[in-house]
Amino acid sequence: MIVRLFATAAMLLASQCAFAQAAEPNWDADVRKFDSEYWQAFNQCDVDKLAQMNTEDLEFYHDRGGPMIGRDKFAATFKQNICGNPSFKIRREAVAGSLRVFPMRGKGQLYGAVISGEHLFYSTKQGAAEKLDGRALFTHMLLLDKGTWKVSRVLSFDHGAAKAP
Numbered sequence: 001m002i003v004r005l006f007a008t009a010a011m012l013l014a015s016q017c018a019f020a021q022a023a024e025p026n027w028d029a030d031v032r033k034f035d036s037e038y039w040q041a042f043n044q045c046d047v048d049k050l051a052q053m054n055t056e057d058l059e060f061y062h063d064r065g066g067p068m069i070g071r072d073k074f075a076a077t078f079k080q081n082i083c084g085n086p087s088f089k090i091r092r093e094a095v096a097g098s099l100r101v102f103p104m105r106g107k108g109q110l111y112g113a114v115i116s117g118e119h120l121f122y123s124t125k126q127g128a129a130e131k132l133d134g135r136a137l138f139t140h141m142l143l144l145d146k147g148t149w150k151v152s153r154v155l156s157f158d159h160g161a162a163k164a165p
Contacts, residue, residue, distance in 0.1 A: 136156055
C-alpha cells in the first residue's frame, strides 16, 4: 500500500514538473535576452531604462562598495559614478560561456530566475584607446512582474584584475 501511494505521488509530481517545463518553453531564452538588454542599458548609460528593469526594493551587494538598497538609490549612484564623467566610460562584457541560468518555481509556476556568470570591465578615457580594466563575478535574482523580468537582488563580487581573453 505504501509503495503504491509513493509511486502514485511520484508520478503526479513528475507530471506536474513536466507540465511546468512545457508551460514555459522559452524562459531560458527570455532571461538571456533580458540580461543582454539590461547590460546594453548599462553600457549606454541609459539610467531610466536600467532603473525600470529593477524592482523598487532592489538589493545590490558589492564586495567593494557595500550594500545599496532601493531602485532610486541605485539609479542615482549609477548616474553619478558610472555615467557622471563624460570623459570616462565603462563598458561591461560577459565572459563567453560563463552565463548560467536557473529557473525559480513555486507550486509549479515560474516566478523568477537566477543568472550568474563572469564579466569583464573595459574603460575608456577621453582621447585614449579602450583598455581592459577588471573582472568580477555576478549573480542576479530576477522576478517576473506581470510577465516582465526585473532584477531584484544583485551580488557583485570577486572584483579584481583581468587578463585579456
